[in-house]
Amino acid sequence: MFCLLFAFAFATVNVSSAQDSASTSGMTLTWKECIDSYMALDDAHKRARLVEIGSTDSGKPLHAFIINPDTIFYPELFDPAKPVLFVNNAIHPGEPDGVDASLRFCKDYLEGRIEGLNVNSADLIICVIPMYNVDGALNRGSFSRANQDGPIEYGFRGNARNLDLNRDFIKCDSENARSFARWFTRVRPHVLVDTHVSNGADYQHTMTLITTQPDKLGGKLGEYVRSSLTPALFDAMEKRGHRMSPYVNTMGRLPESGLVDFLETPRFCTGYGALFNTIGYTTETHMLKPFDERTESTYQFLVVLASQMLARSNELLRMREIADKDLLKQSEFALAWELDTTKRNSFVFDGF
Numbered sequence: 001m002f003c004l005l006f007a008f009a010f011a012t013v014n015v016s017s018a019q020d021s022a023s024t025s026g027m028t029l030t031w032k033e034c035i036d037s038y039m040a041l042d043d044a045h046k047r048a049r050l051v052e053i054g055s056t057d058s059g060k061p062l063h064a065f066i067i068n069p070d071t072i073f074y075p076e077l078f079d080p081a082k083p084v085l086f087v088n089n090a091i092h093p094g095e096p097d098g099v100d101a102s103l104r105f106c107k108d109y110l111e112g113r114i115e116g117l118n119v120n121s122a123d124l125i126i127c128v129i130p131m132y133n134v135d136g137a138l139n140r141g142s143f144s145r146a147n148q149d150g151p152i153e154y155g156f157r158g159n160a161r162n163l164d165l166n167r168d169f170i171k172c173d174s175e176n177a178r179s180f181a182r183w184f185t186r187v188r189p190h191v192l193v194d195t196h197v198s199n200g201a202d203y204q205h206t207m208t209l210i211t212t213q214p215d216k217l218g219g220k221l222g223e224y225v226r227s228s229l230t231p232a233l234f235d236a237m238e239k240r241g242h243r244m245s246p247y248v249n250t251m252g253r254l255p256e257s258g259l260v261d262f263l264e265t266p267r268f269c270t271g272y273g274a275l276f277n278t279i280g281y282t283t284e285t286h287m288l289k290p291f292d293e294r295t296e297s298t299y300q301f302l303v304v305l306a307s308q309m310l311a312r313s314n315e316l317l318r319m320r321e322i323a324d325k326d327l328l329k330q331s332e333f334a335l336a337w338e339l340d341t342t343k344r345n346s347f348v349f350d351g352f
Contacts, residue, residue, distance in 0.1 A: 054179020057160040058135035086189035093155025098195020101298035135160035150291030169272035198284035204350035210282035
């Protein structure tokens with residue numbers, strides 16, 4: 001079973017504007033600009049590497065950008081004694097906030113601009129897919145996201161075969177998904193972030209968050225996510241002036257009816273990650289907020305998450321080890337889930 005979140009208190013929140021970000025121009029990076037920017041970071045920093053990890057349905061390569069405190073990248077890209085943060089961007093290229101936010105985050109991290117995060121000493125590996133749906137990113141326009149407040153141009157939701165890649169992680173109909181699966185199972189990150197832009201509802205929060213459903217993640221790992229890691233992320237974001245809300249998935253027509261935890265099945269990116277005991281967060285910024293504010297909020301989330309992972313390095317490694325051992329002993333696996341409306345939490349929702 002999984003729980004229901006009720007929301008019925010209202011307040012206001014201040015949102016910082018973007019600084020030192022490509023999004024301040026009202027434009028998001030093209031695929032070529034994005035890859036060229038990561039190549040420049042690769043050239044400038046010995047602890048950074050841009051690699052091709054497979055192909056896509058358009059025939060273009062799929063890239064990953066790795067920041068590793070160890071300067072020896074091959075043959076061991078990922079030290080099992082270090083937690084891995086994995087960020088996936090532009091699975092829906094019309095929702096490009098994570099593209100610009102991730103590039104800025106990587107640049108600032110490598111250049112020592114983020115307080116408390118020093119790549120020279122951080123016990124953390126970062127892996128970023130700059131643009132997962134390369135095909136859709138190449139199909140740029142400005143009309144496929146009705147009412148979205150910027151950027152001026154952006155990519156299309158479907159890939160080269162018009163597949164929704166965020167529904168393809170089990171089917172693997174696309175070359176994109178097959179490339180992702182081979183890479184992801186090699187990396188086995190401890191935390192996965194999939195960046196999106198939400199639509200439909202209207203509220204004051206710029207950032208809403210889908211957390212891997214803890215009951216589905218299961219065991220001590222699921223409880224750790226529910227009671228420790230996720231609350232810490234909400235607290236840290238609020239301190240930075242970016243107070244988050246859980247994803248606005250209403251039980252009834254209006255938020256007063258309650259927000260229901262989103263059950264991300266394995267056809268979705270973070271649901272797929274949960275099959276490998278990977279904690280997942282889907283960032284859903286609010287499409288009616290300006291592009292620069294959305295990008296800033298996504299950037300701040302990456303900073304907060306990386307900081308928490310660094311502070312919790314030993315805990316994350318231990319929780320993964322426990323989860324893997326428990327999985328080997330497990331004999332029954334739940335395949336269907338049902339909403340438990342008897343379990344409720346409350347929080348302050350910045351509403352209408």
